[in-house]
Amino acid sequence: MRVFVLLMGFPGVGKLTIANELSTLVSAKVIDNHWFNNPIFRLLDDDGMAPLPNGISEYTGRIRQVVLDAIVAYSPPSASFIFTQALVEGNEGSLRTFQQIADAARQCSAPLIPIRLHCDEDELARRVSTPTRREHLKSIDVRASRARSNKAQVFNPQHAFASDLDVSSKLAETSAAAVQQHVIRVIAGDFGPLPTTGVATLS
Template identity: 60%
Template sequence: MPRCFRAQLTIAKELSSLIAAKIVDSHWFNNPILRLLDDDGTASLANGVWEYTGRVRQTVLDAIATYSLPSANFIFTHAGVEGDERSARTHGQFVEAARQCDAVFVPVRLLGAEEELARRISSLARRERFKSINVDTSRSRSQNALVLDVPHQHALTLDVTFTSPLESAAAIRDHVVSRSAAECL
């Protein structure tokens, strides 16, 4: 039975090797649109931009639901925010795609300490992927926003502040395996 869940890209890469899954990174949806903009990675983007990335995301999810093999596993990366309509809509798109594939959906909520997140945000490699590198915005977001927490029977919350990507991926793999086994009973 296929499994779908969300994770940070670094952890997703480790996890994909542990469970033979295809990574569907959020920037697959975002970058075709973000590449068209004159953005330095520090300024806020107009809200309308995200409507276009949502359309790209839906097209990819429709293709997965229509053409993926029943045994295929997918890892979706997404940094959702509690109380944000766009985050909830994105999560809903993932849930619906999993339902259409008759897949076990496992939402993984990754938490981390503010200073560690700020350290990771400042990486210039992020800018090459059209990700924000604004440390002040990251700190403000950490202080004022909560990571999306969706009620779901298979949900996992994991603090990754002091764990390596491989350790985090192994913990997620173990949870996914246990949830998938329970679902098959």
């Protein structure tokens, strides 16, 4: 059964690393958020520290929609996908992004399985400061990471197939295996038909 898995978490939490591990377990293609961001980010003098210009998400959102439209139009009926997105609770842009992906899943008749990845402040700051992140035009702002950890929350889709996973002390392989088990349970019908509320917790 095809599935759309959405890994959500703050920058540095390990979304792409976990997605790459998970892709081999559930035979899915990874669609990283920087696929949409970097064509625009490369046009900017972005150092990974300064805030991005206001309105830039409108441009990355258009690219995201084109990719999703292509998935709906051309992906094989058996194709599964893993999306990575840094979505924040109470942010209008994050809500629009979630709705874009949810709509594509609906059009593909695939269950959407949102996974909220969490990490403690110190570990997240350590991961954000990794120099190799700049090679992929990712944020390396430790101060912003700590502020985000203290003030914001990962987007909560209020979806019955959504799950929370703390990855602070987990290897990517362990996290991916936990997500895989949740996906198996969703496919098996353990959570029933698609409702609108409820969050499970992964161990």
